Amino acid sequence: MKDAKNVTITDSEWMVMRAIWTMGHATSRELIDAMNELEGWSASTTKTLLHRLIQKQAVAQHGGSRPFMYKPVVGEKESMAAAADDLFDHMCAMRAGSTIVGVIQSRELSRADIANLQAILAEKAKTAPEEVQCNCLPGDQTC
Amino acid sequence: MKDAKNVTITDSEWMVMRAIWTMGHATSRELIDAMNELEGWSASTTKTLLHRLIQKQAVAQHGGSRPFMYKPVVGEKESMAAAADDLFDHMCAMRAGSTIVGVIQSRELSRADIANLQAILAEKAKTAPEEVQCNCLPGDQTC
């Protein structure tokens, strides 16, 4: 069973996935056109990326006859979560908080997103530690 | 003037940077040992990464005589912010909010981080849109 955790989507592939996710399903022609307009890519480039995504089982080919339909196999939400987790997993745990502050400052958030975040934060506040430990070096140095 | 925005640090290089950032400055021996313990890397691997970081001007060699000192040139905070921005720039703006929700849920945050986030969110709530537009396809489709 393929899930987003096991698939690594590269930067270029990500662009194609976004189009497929948003369209729900698409023919190669539609994707080629969208990518050409968005990124200026040649048809070959989009085709290659699409094939690599199929190999990775991030996308599947549907419909028996020739203009095939392409549909996402991995979900957008899960893939985004996996990518974000992957990023933060490679960074210092102690500074994750301030990094998230930066992200929130620079992104547009809907009212619902904000309400959601506020609820989670209120909950987390109840048990939050004074300091998060740095996990960048071996042993348990005080950083 | 080198700033974090212009330097792309790869995953492996990131590990070395974390050690250097945390140590403040270090000799190659210290880094080699730390990386060996943390990642099981051979001395060569750490040396290579260190050199690539010097080339990228993410790290600088200090001290005239042989056991040189290595110090970070780019800051940890700025590098983390750049990496995080880069990630979110490649993802659907509409779903950034829920992705952040996921990140916050899975990370440990200090009281100070939480207070900070709460303040920013309260501020952003005042002008937050009902919906953030999807920016995955050309044109302005309703997604």
Place this chain on the structure above:
DNA sequence: CTTATCAGTTTACAACTGTAGTCACAATAA
């Protein structure tokens, strides 16, 4: 001073990425 060792520099090399051309075959038009 000569030798062994360690730090620093070069070279290596396969896998992965970004970007794209070419080939083959199915569908369609003539």
Place this chain on the structure above:
DNA sequence: TTATTGTGACTACAGTTGTAAACTGATAAG
């Protein structure tokens, strides 16, 4: 039925990344 074209498959190729060996010059030990 044959020629054309659109779509999918295969090939290409340079640059990056992960991982490390080999070489070279500085230091320390004898």
